[in-house]
Every structure is written in C-alpha cells, then in structure tokens.
Amino acid sequence: MDENRFEEIRVHAIGAIERTTSSSGLYEVKVSILGKHGKVSELMREMGKLSKEDRPLFGKRVNELKEELEAAFSAKEEQLKRQEWEERVQSEELDLTLPGPKAFRGRLHPVTLVIQEIVSIFQRLGFSVRTGPLIESDDYNFKALNFPEDHPARDMQDTFFIDEHHVLRTHTSPIQIRTMESEKPPLRILAPGMVFRCDSDMSHLPQFHQIEGLWIDEKVSMANLKGTISFFARTFFDQSVKVRFRPSFFPFTEPSAEVDCSCPRCGGQGCRMCGHSGWIEIAGCGLVHPNVLSYCGIDPKKWQGYAFGLGIERMAIIKYNIEDIRLFMENDLRFLEQFRV
C-alpha cells in the first residue's frame, strides 16, 4: 500500500478546498476529488489490483479518506454559503430614511362619519333610516308641516325656489311626512340628508346636512324626548354631558324646544366654542303637532310622537374641533385625510 498516495490526495484536496472562494468553484473541486472520475474514485478502482488480504484494509482506508474529505467539503460549503448570503444582503442595503411611495388614504367625509355614528347610536333604540328627494313640493316642505301659506313661520327658513310649487328642501322634515304617509305607526325613523338655505356667511353654508328623528307610538312625551336626546348626547360626545331644553317654536311641533348640551370641549366651564356660556345648542325638537299627524292620516287622538332635528356639520364642528365651515365644501385632502377611522 502506498501511504504516500493517500497522503498526497489528502493534502491536495484539503489545499484545493481551502483555496476555493465560491460555491461553484468548490463544486468543481468536489467533482475532481469525489466525483465519478475523481481522484478518490480512481483510488477505489485500484482496489481490484490488490490481493484479497489487502483489500479490506485498503477499502477501509479509502472510505476513511472519503469521509474525511466529504466532511471538509461540507464545512467549506457551509462557510461559503454563509459568506455569499452575507455579501448578497450587504449589496441589497437600502437607506430606509428615504420615504416610501405615496399612500392614498381612503377617507369618509366627516359629514358621513357623523351621520354613520348618529345612525348607529339610534339603531340601538330601534330606529331605522329613511331618505327623500332634494327638490320637494311646497306641500311636503311646508304645508304638511303646518306652515300655512303666507305664514311668517316661512320666513324662519331662507328658501331656494325652483318653481312656483317646488323648493330645495329647507330641512329633512319632509321625510317624516313621506314616511308617515307610506308606513303605519308605530314608527321609529331617522332621516339624514342634505338641506338648503339661501344664506351664506362665516357661520352658514347654503347647503348643509341634517338628521331628523321621528318616534310615533301610543304614548310619547317630552320626558321621552329628553331621555332620548340625553342618551344620544352622552353617547355621541361624552358620558358627562348634560342636556337642557329651552322653549322654542317650530310650526310642526307643540310643545317645541331647542336643546343645549353642556359644552363637551370645556366641560361647561366656558370656552370660545360655546361662547363662554358653557352650553352649546345642538338640536330642535318637540312633540309632533296634531295638524301634522292628521295631515298624514294618523289619528292624533290615538297616536303621539316626538321629532327632533340635528345639524350634522354642527355636530362635526363640536366633535372634531373644525374652525372654518368652508372646509366642509372645499374637499381639500389636507383636511379630509385627518379623519382616520
């Protein structure tokens, strides 16, 4: 047995492995040593020339060499792979202080958010939503709501006229009428929508949104109305908010009230938003006038009801601290994108 040949192959192989710098190079070396025609296989083939007695020992020595070299290859392979991954990830380094691409933030308009929230609050009391047209006949917008023709109550709302008998609805109350005409009591409905007033200044837009609530049942009182609005104000603003009623006048309710809630911004201490009064007006309401019920074919002796109306923009102003009403109509992304939900 030629000890030197074993040693020669071993030294050559180990040297070649050490010198290799890439996985692909290592593979070539591996083929030249351990491959079908590699040096170790050559050695193996020489075993045939040996005597029977020498063969086992020789075979054992070859296997030992093969195992040793395979282990060396594996170790080197592992090392090279690690090295190569490292190099690759290093080359892929990014400066993450650079900004990412512009993300378009989908948003709902604050008016929609407020409507959705109000609807979800009143849904807990069993209310459901109804809507109606923007152009209303004089009958629906005024007459049915107990505004007689040539009555000064009509001056309370600056009206956009479309033709002799049609207006842009000045409130969402016509939806009450439409519902009472087409559905039977008991009723619990909410009517959100766009309304129009021929008026524009720092605190008035000619187009804004209201939500109207109507509850018709056999026994409905001002106490019920106060309970409902109080529940709403506490849920919408803050649990600590208090509600007070002030007498007022609307042709379609009797008694009528305007609703103030303790200012959610300052907790009633007085701030700019509440005009330093600690109270802020949020709604108009009252018990449905018997003339309105009769007009809709509902017997006022059997049924009673309450109705209330809230200004959506006003709610949004209070809730989101919006200082300029023009923002509602400009649709500026810098404004809209703030309303994350």
Place this chain on the structure above:
Amino acid sequence: MKISLKWLNEYIDVSNFLSSPHELANRLTHAGLEVEEIQSRRKDYENVLVGEILQKERHPDADRLTVCQVTTGVGIVHQIVCGAKNHNVGDRVALALPGAVLPGNFTIKNSRIRGVDSGGMLCSEKELGLADESEGIIILDRKMALGQPLAEAMGLDDVTFELKVTPNRSDCLSHYGLAREISCLLGVALRTSFRPAKTSNLSTREKMGLDVREVRHCPRYAGAFVSGVKIGESPEWLRSRLNSIGMKSINNVVDVTNFVMMELGQPLHAFDAAFLKDSKIIVELSKNQEKFVTLDGTELTLTGEELVIRDGAKPVALAGVIGSLNSGVREETVDLFIESAYFLPSTVRRTSRKFGIETDSAYRFARGVDPEGVLRALDRACELICEVAGGEIFKDPYDVYPSPFVQEKIVISLSFVEERLGYKIEEELFTTWMKRMGCKVHQDVGSQLFEVVPPPYRVDLALAEDLVEEFGRLNGYENIPEVLPESKGEPQRDQLTFLLEGEVSRLAREMGYAQAINYSFVSATMHEPILQSKESLKRAGLGWEASHPIALRNPLNEDLTEMRLSLLPGLIHNVVHNFRHGNLCGRLFEVGLVVDKPEDQGDYRHFRRLALIAWGNEVGLWSSQGEVPLVFDVKTALGDILKSMGGARLQWNKEGVAPSFLHPGQWSHLKYENRNIGILGKLHPEFSERLKIKTECVVAEINLDLLFVGMPRAVKAAPIGKFPGVERDIAFVVPNTISAGMVQEAIQKAGGKLLRRVDIFDTFKSDDLGNDRRSLAYRLFYQDFEKTMTEDQISALQKEVIDRVCQKFSIAVR
C-alpha cells in the same frame, strides 16, 4: 327686536336688572324668548366719573397743554394733562380714569406727557361716542354729583336686549307686551298708566268719510282726526326712547306713531288730511295695473290683489305695509288722520313679500297684532301727538269692527298635560300659571276638565297642545324628567339605497379614495363641458332629458345657479383647488344625487351617482418606476368597487365619440351586465391645462341606480377546487383595430368553464410586426374541480382556444 330696559321699566319694575341684566335675559331665554345679545352702555362708561377742576395751570413744557387738578370727591384729586381750551376751574367734567375703555376700544392708562404725570383723561363728546364731531371737552351740568359714574349722571346707563321673538309670539313685539310677559314670569304687577285722551267737541265722523269694503282682509279699522298740529322736532324724551332701540327720529308726529308701535305693538299710520281727496278713506283691493309710489319714492304696479287704503282718487297706503309718497306728514302738515287697524296677517305678508318691502309695521301685522288693542293704541297716539305737537283730537273716532274677535275656549284635562310633559302636575300649579298668563280658567264642579280662555293678544293659542307648551314653558322645561321611551313596534330595516350608498362609499375608501361632498348646484361655466357632451354621456348611461339644467329662481351668487347633472364638475373643481394648494396628487370620490326634469311632464327626477377622480402619480420623488398609465389605476379601483358590490360581467368598450372633456384616446364606456352604466377617461389635456391642473387627471362616473338593481346580492360561496391546475401561455399577433379585451373575451369563451382565469402578461410592438399590429400574450389557467386534468385534455382545450380565436379575428399565433 331691540328692547330698552329703561323703557320697559315704565310698565314693570325691572330697575333691579339694570345692574344684572343677565338674570332677566336668562329668565326670558328659558321661557322661549331668547335674548341673543345684551348691550350695556353702563359698561361703555366704566371708570368714567363726574369730576370738578380745582386748579388749572399751563404745562411747563407745552403751550397748548394744561395741567389740571381734578377732584372726584372730598380728598380725591387726580392730576390730568389736557389738550382742550374750553375748560375752566370749577367746571364739572367727564373724567376717564385708568382702566376705562372708551368707544373705539380706547383704553385709558396712567401716562407721562412731556414730563408731567397724567392720571386719566378729560373727555370730549366725540371721545365718549356721544357725537360724531365735537370741539373741546364736555362741560357737565353743575348739578351732577361729584364722583358719580357718568353713565348714571347722564342717563346713559340703559341696557338693551336683542330679543329673538319666534313668529308665534307677536304679543311680545313691543315693550308693553314684553312687560306683560315678564309680569307673568316673575309674578310682578304691571304699571298701567294709560288714560283716555281729551277730545274736542268736533267729530271725526263728520270731518272724514270712511268706507271699509274689504272686511275679510280688514276685520277692524279705526281712525281719528287730529287738527292743528305743529310739525317739528320731538322732545328729548321721545328722541331718546327711539334712539335707545336704534330708531331714527323723524318729526314729532311720525315719532309718536313709531313710539306707540314699539310701546304697544300696534302699527299706526298718520295721513296728512290735506292730501286726502274728498276727505275720504276707502279700504279695498287695488285695481290691476294701478301705480303706487311709496314714501321712499319707489314706483310699484299693483295687481288687484293688494289691500290698499285710498282717498277719493288714489291709493294712499298699501295697507299695513307702507304709505304713499304724497300722503305722509310734512313740515306744513296741520291736520292728521290717524289710522289704527287690524289687517289680516296673510294679506299684509303677501303684499310685503311680493314687493320685497319689509317694514316694522308689516312685520307686526303679518304676525298678528292684538285685535282688541286697536283703539287703545289710537287713543294713546292721539294723546301723545297733542302733547308733543299740539292740536286737538276730534271725538267719535271711527271703529269699524263688524264681527268682534272671539277667543275660543280650550278644553283641557290635567292628564292630557301630564301625559305630554311626562310628569305629575298639581291642579293649583296649572291654574295658577294659566291665570298669570292672562287666561280665564273655569272648571265645572266634579269635572276633570278645565275650560281655558286665552287673552285676545295671544293669537297663537288655539289647541290643548298649545296650553301644554305654555304650562311646560312657564313651569320650566328643567322640570321635565329624562325617560327613555318604549315601543311595541319591531325595528325596521334601513332604506336600501342608504345601505348601498354606504357600502359603495366604504369600498371607494378602501381603494384609497377620500370622500368629497360638493354643492348640488354649479355655475353655468362649470356645467358647460358636461352639457356639451350630452349625447356621449347618455350612451354611457348617464343621460338626462331636459334641454336645460334646473335653475334656481333665487341663486345666492353666480357660482351656484343650476342643479348639477353630473358629479364631475364639482370633483374637477376640487382638484383645481387641491392642486393649487400643493396637493399634487390625490384621489377623491363622491356619491350623490343629480336632478333632472323632462320638459313635458312635471316630475323632478333624482339620480344616484358615484364618481371618482385621480390626479398625479403615486411614485415617490426619488425613484421612478411603475409606468402604468393613471387611467388604469382608476379602472382597477372602479372595477374592484363594482365587483365587491357583487356585480358580474364588467366590460370596457367605447361607442361613438368621446365626451369633449375627455382624452379621445384614453376613455371607455363601462358596461355592466350588458348595460352601459358609466364612463372612464383621462381629462382632455387641453381641458386640464386650461384649468391649470399640471398633471394627469382621470375621472369616472357611474349610474348607481342601474348598479343597485337587484342588490344586495347574497354571497354564495363557490368551491375553489382541490385538484392541481395548469398554466399555458399563448401570444397572438393582432391588428390594432382589435382590442386586448376583445381577444381576452374570445379566449374565455372558447376555453369554457375549465378555463378558470385568463391574464394578459405582455403586449409589444416591433418593426417585424409592422405599425398596424401588436403582439398580445396571455396566460391561461386550466383547472378541473373534480379531478386532475390529463395532458391530452389540456392540449386539446388549448388547441380549441387557439383555433377559435385565430379563426374569429383572422389572426395568427406568434
């Protein structure tokens, strides 16, 4: 209306509130008479006192200035440097001390003027806001007490309320009326000092003729003749009363009529009797085409519907609204006919609105004056006229009142009130408030019912419900408890369109679009590109019938004149705004209504729309990648929204010409289940350049009414298949006239249901292909949910697809 507390004090003691007006204001506000503003002149003159000049010397360093020692009481002396010339030792002066804030927000401080300390200022009338111009400082009456606040000393300590009187409370449109209300609220008695006027032996009825021909429009007409007046300036007390509520003094007679209107709420009119032809007054409707010149010189053409007051020849007043130019009181006037009437509220309002003439008189008549107060006001006016302008009142005033007003009784039970207010009420409390309000209350022995007769000036009270409100308000709304109601009814479903609109909005938000809400009206300029494209939009399912948009009769301004027929003008306007304000790219959507009215039939029709708009590219500034044109972004968003709504079969194709505002090469109709429901396209570059949108801008609009048909669609989960699928690619060489979508559709059709997906993954042009052809490469995905497909089966299918597509378009595989 403006209310002066000092004036009010004539009829009820409110002197305590002069120093704490908020208390009274609060009480009124919580009784339904909202005090919107409190103006206190007392506050204007805080720290301004009556002083006396003890010593006056020349300023050592300035010839024009004097140094005065001014006392405001024993032992208190202030050194003041003064620039006036008209003051002398011993004069009483108005001294503003440090802390005073004079009109015009002028704050007084301690100062040093050319080396001499000055502890305040001696004021002129101008500086006190008492005159527009004045010379020198004001020298006060010697009788004024030293150290007294100037406001008190000069009677400038009045407080005025701006009172918001709701249309039902015409009884509170006067000082006496409000005093009556306060008397009820506070339980304090009124001071009534009206006494009948002294009359001469001459008779009004002999001097003047009166014929009321329209009793329906004029239920009561009274008038008296006053002879020998001398027109001139009103006395100080009268001028100051009118000034205190912001009314200008005109002359003594007119001032009296205004004063009585603001005192009692009854508008009056004084005619110069010399102008009344035939010494006759007729109350009747106008004649059609009759001319009338108002006292401010406006010529009106009457229509025969207005109630007028006329003499023997001509109309001399629009009843209750305004007098004529040639019948009013002048300097030379000697004899008067004073009118006090009850005109029908709706008659006055109609005339006032028709001509746009708003007067204090029309305002009160339209709301309803006290029909029983007509004579008292006439009497009061005559008496005051004689007092301030001399003359004598003729006896026998006219009072045509054929059917005197009867206040109907209201029958009401306590339980009726309790049921509506929601709390228990003591009988006595109820009757007490009713009586304090001026009602007569009667209850039959053993009956649960009250008969309540309201006072005649409460024309708003007719129903039991009205009394519920009165009791509730007087007793205090704070006594109403909070009780959640209960219902026997079952909650209903929300209106479907509301739910679907909400769903569409949420989906658009998910696609990165922010919601816009625009005006429902637009300007003609904004509308024009839409109107020009009527035919093309109609083909897109976004049509309308009318030849003109619906116009507002009374637009606020020329930017908001007509009802929109599309959501796009508003959104485009928003992009212009955003771009101008530095939002160089963005995505907006709007869900809203547009309105149309077909010419021939009457009904206004509302259509629901969704519109999207995208501008600018989303790629960051430091990198450049993603060259897909913007129009595809919007297409994806819109397609995704529609698919998420459950919509099936969307097709993009264009028919006819593009709307003029869109790029003719980058637009498409959107077909949904074989029906055109919308349009997509990039704004025409010329159009966006004109709007100064210096980036790509893509719009889309769809008809939601068409989309919502049959919605919501229930989700039915489909199997997704457990067996492996296989991908095959094909490329066709296609003439430019055939769209990628047409080829894709044909592939899908040929592949049948086992062809689960077709995606285009490459398109290119080359010299080899020529200018008029391109290569379109598709990836097909086959999958059988029941079993693994065999190679033969797939090859056969693929061959079928290739053959049929090639045959259909006469094209070849590349």
